[in-house]
Amino acid sequence: MSHLTPVNPSHGLVDVPGFRVGVTACDIRNKGNDRLDLTLLASDRPAAAAAVFTRNRFAAAPVLHGRRLLAGGRPVRAIVANSGNANACTGQEGMADTETMAAHTASALGCEDHEVFVCSTGRIGERLPMERIKAGIARAATGLSDAPEAGCKAADAILTSDTRRKVVTVRTQIGGRTVTVAGIAKGAGMIQPDMATMLAFIATDASIPAPDLQSFLTTAVGPTFNAVTVDGDTSTNDTVLLLANHMSGVTLESAADRAAFAEALLHVCDDLARKIVGDGEKITKVVDLRVEGAATQADAEKVARTIGNSLLVKSSWFGGDPNWGRLLDAAGYAGVDFDPDRVVLDYLPCEKGDPVPVFAKGQAIHANKPLWKALVAAPQFGIRLHLGGGEATFRLLASDLTDGYVNFNKSE
């Protein structure tokens, strides 16, 4: 039985006891405006940390720095994050800038350099405006707060081309006591996480040792952040960071306790991942794509990603055109072996309603066209492709591709 209680509205990380945030504007984009672009998350107590990072070979300086910190396995006190500049492909100077951000944060908070994670997101290949950032860190540290409006501002300050704040909070009962898990995220473009994704920060007041925390996070990230795509581009900066500050005093003593925490964390990750796809750059559709009947999960994932990243499929979703032919074509070149005559394709309504069979026994079920045409006109719908060859499945949350996306990304 689930003890999960969503907290609405969520104010992000400040919903977890013992965490405070500071937010400020450093004009990191060099636009001369006062858009919020620097966030400090501080834990009143040393917190256990878990993280997953991008597998991109051009991993940005803060990612390389974060991996080192994580490998140390020591408690953490803070995260400092900026938007507007990814500090990626910036060489030794970029790494020095990341280290400077950690050092300034540590000195402002009175902790050690190695207790501070650094995250950056935004444009690739340019140096950070370090003087403004150093001053910003000092301001943010002075203004640390656990007020609801501060929590919301922190969630806003990490956004780039996102149009909506992404926050979620849940509470669960473990051993008769309350544990809170809350998270914030940014997404929008360059979204096909591999291993981790974009920026997401999650906090909890549970008392969980770092190795356990890492195992919980890795498990939760697979079917959530790692199962979404907007444009198939995996960023240089993808990072999910989870801090557990032990504030609740709640430890996980039994399998039931572990299951309750895992459920809460999965809920938070799933909610943030969905919000990232739903706010993908200029998208108009979210498609819940389930590939079933594959020999292995890797096969199912390959087929799902090939469909979910096909330009022709995504363009047809944008047009509200139920183009099952392009979808099967994409499945056919995914590099996975299956028998086309055993493939079954259904379109699924988003909420209630029956699946609509589209293709089976090697042919389209043309009589159902009016039904599936109506179904795919909705802003959200599902697709189930059964390959007829095994028991493995994969579920990918994908978006359409719009002329707006192309025009938005013509230049930076």
Next chain:
Amino acid sequence: MSHLTPVNPSHGLVDVPGFRVGVTACDIRNKGNDRLDLTLLASDRPAAAAAVFTRNRFAAAPVLHGRRLLAGGRPVRAIVANSGNANACTGQEGMADTETMAAHTASALGCEDHEVFVCSTGRIGERLPMERIKAGIARAATGLSDAPEAGCKAADAILTSDTRRKVVTVRTQIGGRTVTVAGIAKGAGMIQPDMATMLAFIATDASIPAPDLQSFLTTAVGPTFNAVTVDGDTSTNDTVLLLANHMSGVTLESAADRAAFAEALLHVCDDLARKIVGDGEKITKVVDLRVEGAATQADAEKVARTIGNSLLVKSSWFGGDPNWGRLLDAAGYAGVDFDPDRVVLDYLPCEKGDPVPVFAKGQAIHANKPLWKALVAAPQFGIRLHLGGGEATFRLLASDLTDGYVNFNKSE
């Protein structure tokens, strides 16, 4: 020394002695118009045949039929091809339709069913209008001609969303005699050939046994048709067919003879492949992307395709924005191991002029930005990405992604 002479203007397949074409309109698209959509290519003599087909698991009925024919290894007399309907995902009925097309063509030409290849391209998942096609085959057979205008019409009749006719003819000297190689192709959308591509028909009057012919074709297709991408979508119908009718009486007796024929065939394949990318759906740029310094050719290809199919990279090419950051990001998630600090990126002018260094030693060479900005504003330019890890290379011809492509493909 090369003996290659391009023939300008090319009239396509009729430039080769002993081949004639018949072209007609069957309203295969059910639009009630008289757009040419059925082409018959007849060889006066039995011709040796070679072919490469799509590897898509949903290979269309004519592809399955063509593979059977090719496996038989017998001489061929004709190709019948229609545009407007791919006869893909049409099950047993679709296969019966393909067989009927071959049988009607054979009976109109007075040859055997197994001497006729069938090719279809167009919409997936609908039955062909067989009565109109049967009548069209009879008309086309009656009107067979080797006149230049017939050759051009044949090249037009296989097009779908293409905007330009794709024809090429070359002559070469082998053993003191002239051999002609000519080809026609259609491309436009769903273009990332795997093994073969779209439709391309090539004819020669050289006298080459089928197994040798296949080996020549397979070699030529690798760096040409199989090294282009418009949208990363591999079609259900990709087919390259090469017929050699022995009409010139020229056989390949020496290594020099073989080299001369291989050169001519490579020229024809390369020319058609370039025309396919240059006429990709709504594209505005053609980018010659060279990945060098990889451990294996497979690695180099993986990196090139990941870059050439990245939505963010392609959108930035459309905008004429020299977005090297997205390009490196794509290289970084290609799943290939390399050291980012050894990567060197140059932009190359299309014709004369020096390469512009963009990125080296882990950082951008910002001082060169005006140079590379000017360079990428051209409709064609080159990119050379050296991974610093080996000797293997791959060259991919890619296009940009435009808002026009998305809107064009919103519905069929």
